[in-house]
Amino acid sequence: MPLVANRLHDRIAPLFRGNFETFGELGAAISIWQNGESILDLHGGFRDSQRKELWTADTIVLVWSATKGIGSACMLHVLQENKIDLGRRVADFWPEFTQKGKSEITIGQLVSHSAGLCALDQPADILDYNSVIGAIETQTPLWPPGTAHGYHARTFGFLIDEIIRRIAGISISNYWRQVFADPLSLDFWIGLPAELNSRCATIYAARSARPPEPAQFYRDVATSGTLQQRTFTSPYGLQAVGAMNKPEIRAQPIVSFDGIGSASAIAKFYALLANGGEIGGRRFFREETIGRMTTTLADGVDRIFEIPTAFSAGLMKDTGHTDRRIFGPSARAFGHPGAGGSHAFADPENNIAFAYVMNQMEQTVLPNEKSLRLIDAIYG
Helix, strand or coil: CCCCHHHHHHHHHHHHHHHHHCCCCCEEEEEEEECCEEEEEEEEEECCCCCCCECCCCCEEECCCHHHHHHHHHHHHHHHHCCCCCCCEHHHCCHHHHHHHCCCCEHHHHHCCCCCCCCCCCCCECCCHHHHHHHHHCCCCCCCCCCCCCCCCCHHHHHHHHHHHHHHCCCHHHHHHHHHHHHHCCCEEECCCHHHHHHECCCECCCCCCCCECHHHHHHHCCCCCHHHHHCCCCECCCCHHHHHCHHHHCCCCCCCCEEECHHHHHHHHHHHHCCCEECCEECCCHHHHHHHHCCCEEEECCCCCCEEEECCCCEECCCCCCCCCCCCCCCCEECCCHHHCEEEEECCCCEEEEEEECECCCECCCCHHHHHHHHHHHC
C-alpha cells in the first residue's frame, strides 16, 4: 500500500492537532516513513508546562521503554555478526549467569521476557551497573524459565547490555552510536551528551484525570510486596518522573528506559527494519535477523501487566488474545512503546515505519488513542 504524502498529511494532521485540542497533549511529534524514505513529519505544542518553549523540529525527548526496542535491535545485530542462534544458552557467553538455576536459560527466553528475572531479591542501585549485574547473577528465576512471560521492566536493559558486552566487548550505548546512530545521523541517544540538554523537552508525570489502564496492574504495582511492585522498584532508584529531567540522569546509558531522541530519528531507524534491513543503499540486517524481530516467541497473559502481551526477540508484537492492534494490521509488524504514550514500530509487509513521542505522560502501559488513531489513519 503506497503512501502519498499530501493525502497522508490530510488524514493525519487534523488528528494530530486533535491530540492537543481534545486529548490534552502538551508537546509531541510524529514521523512516518515508507520504503526507507520520510513521508510525513509533524510537531507541535510546548517543551515545558509553562508553555514558554515551543516544541520545534529539533526537539528531543525521553521515550522510556521505547529504548528497549533500539537496544534489542543492537543485540540482534551483534548475534547476527557473530553467527549466534537464539537457542544458545546465556551462560555460554556469561558464565557467572549460571548461578541459582539459570544455567539452561536461552537467549531467546531472556529476550522474550520469559526468563523469570523481572525482579531482584538483592538490593542494587540502578545507577550502579556492576551492582545490578551482580544481583542478576545471584537471582533465582521467579518462575520456571520458558513456562510463562512477564515484562522485565527494569532488568531487561541490563540483561541485553551484559550479553552484548560479553560477546562484542562494548556497551549497547556505544554500539548504538558506532554501528547505527553516527553512520545514519540518528538523533537518538542512550546517554545524552551534556551539550544537547538545551534541546530536550521536559517530561511530566501522568495526571490523575483519567483512570489508569490496566486497572488491576496499577493497583498491584502500588501494593507493597507484589511481583508488580518488586518489578518496578528493582533495581532501586529513579522512581520519580521528575528525576529523569536532571542532566546527570539524562547522561546515564540506561537501556531499559533512558533513551532520548526525536520522532524522526526513531522512525528512520524503524524504517531500516521495515525496509528489509537496508536504507540509503546500505544493508545492516540480514533477512534472517529481521525474521527474529517478526517471529513471536511469547504470547499470552503477561505475569506483570496482567493482560495479554506478546514478544519476539526483544521487540513487542500484537498479541493473538485481543482485537485491538497497536502495530497496525500486519501480523509481521513489531516495535516497542514507552511509558505514558511514546510509540514506535516497523511494518515490513508494507515497508512502513512510525514513531510518536510526547512529554505529557498518561497512566497507560500500552499505547493510547493519541497514537493508535494516527496509526489507524495511516492504513485507513
